[in-house]
Amino acid sequence: MSERLTSRSRSVAGKVVLITGAASGMGKATAFLFADEGAHVAVTDLRQADVDAVVEQIHGVGGTAFGAALDVTDADAIVRVVDDIRRELGPIDIVVNNAGVVAGGQLEDPNFEDEWVKALDVLLTPHQRIVRACLDDLKASGEGRIINISSTEGITAQRNATPYTAAKHGVVGLTRSLAVNLGVHGITVNAICPGPILTGITEPIPEDMRDTFARRRTALRRYGDPEEVAHITLSLAMPAASYITGAIIPVDGGLTAKND
Numbered sequence: 713m714s715e716r717l718t719s720r721s722r723s724v725a726g727k728v729v730l731i732t733g734a735a736s737g738m739g740k741a742t743a744f745l746f747a748d749e750g751a752h753v754a755v756t757d758l759r760q761a762d763v764d765a766v767v768e769q770i771h772g773v774g775g776t777a778f779g780a781a782l783d784v785t786d787a788d789a790i791v792r793v794v795d796d797i798r799r800e801l802g803p804i805d806i807v808v809n810n811a812g813v814v815a816g817g818q819l820e821d822p823n824f825e826d827e828w829v830k831a832l833d834v835l836l837t838p839h840q841r842i843v844r845a846c847l848d849d850l851k852a853s854g855e856g857r858i859i860n861i862s863s864t865e866g867i868t869a870q871r872n873a874t875p876y877t878a879a880k881h882g883v884v885g886l887t888r889s890l891a892v893n894l895g896v897h898g899i900t901v902n903a904i905c906p907g908p909i910l911t912g913i914t915e916p917i918p919e920d921m922r923d924t925f926a927r928r929r930t931a932l933r934r935y936g937d938p939e940e941v942a943h944i945t946l947s948l949a950m951p952a953a954s955y956i957t958g959a960i961i962p963v964d965g966g967l968t969a970k971n972d
């Protein structure tokens with residue numbers, strides 16, 4: 713079939729996408745998926761060697777990628793790395809704020825304050841810094857896209873995870889606020905709230921505990937695969953996804969829908 717019956721593009725080919733925390737889990741799956749779709753992928757994560765491994769795999773299948781070590785808590789590094797990406801790949805069209813860590817504990821714990829600071833430093837503050845560093849590019853793109861990876865902890869709460877939960881709820885608030893402020897530039901801003909996904913963060917949990925949790929808490933009775941989240945990120949980044957903004961989208965196997 714050579715003629716199409718619809719007008720809007722599903723292609724991110726040639727778009728420049730910046731992904732944080734892209735050497736593992738959902739970030740890596742997102743980097744691979746965008747590369748498969750012909751996007752030019754800026755792979756960033758803490759360690760250069762981990763980033764290089766992902767870039768090598770993308771180059772191995774003929775994709776376009778540039779790798780840079782980026783600790784998202786380093787405000788100067790964000791500006792420097794965004795400049796490097798711009799020089800290597802061109803202006804940035806799509807930002808995926810994905811990097812994350814576990815930050816939890818009980819209010820009584822002596823290190824609660826440290827966990828709180830870590831949660832905000834890694835899971836929330838960098839998002840606005842990265843957006844500000846990329847803002848001119850996103851405005852010029854005409855199809856600028858920001859996708860923030862929050863969590864089901866951004867919608868509900870589990871015990872002993874106050875810092876993480878507060879930061880992920882913050883990501884939801886930031887997403888709505890940026891959507892409202894940047895809509896005038898045609899930039900869409902959405903948040904994905906993954907449920908339990910098998911990644912570097914959840915692999916240390918014993919398998920039987922993971923299984924019990926997933927069977928009890930999710931409608932689909934299983935953990936999700938990082939690629940299942942990456943596909944929703946890709947959908948939000950498509951040029952055709954031009955009328956969804958400020959949305960908070962659970963990708964959680966039905967966890968937030970389930971109440972029994």
Ligand code: NAD
Pocket residue numbers: 732733734735736737738739756757758782783784785810811812813834861862863864905906907908909910911912913914
């Ligand atoms: P992951 O550990 O596989 O990947 C997270 C990546 O972030 C790692 O590569 C890590 O090196 C990187 N990172 C950590 N601190 C960083 C920093 N300061 N600067 C730059 N990079 C840093 O885990 P994942 O599950 O793929 O996590 C991705 C996102 O998904 C996180 O924001 C996490 O909170 C969120 N999330 C995960 C789950 C889950 O069940 N796995 C559920 C909901 C939300």
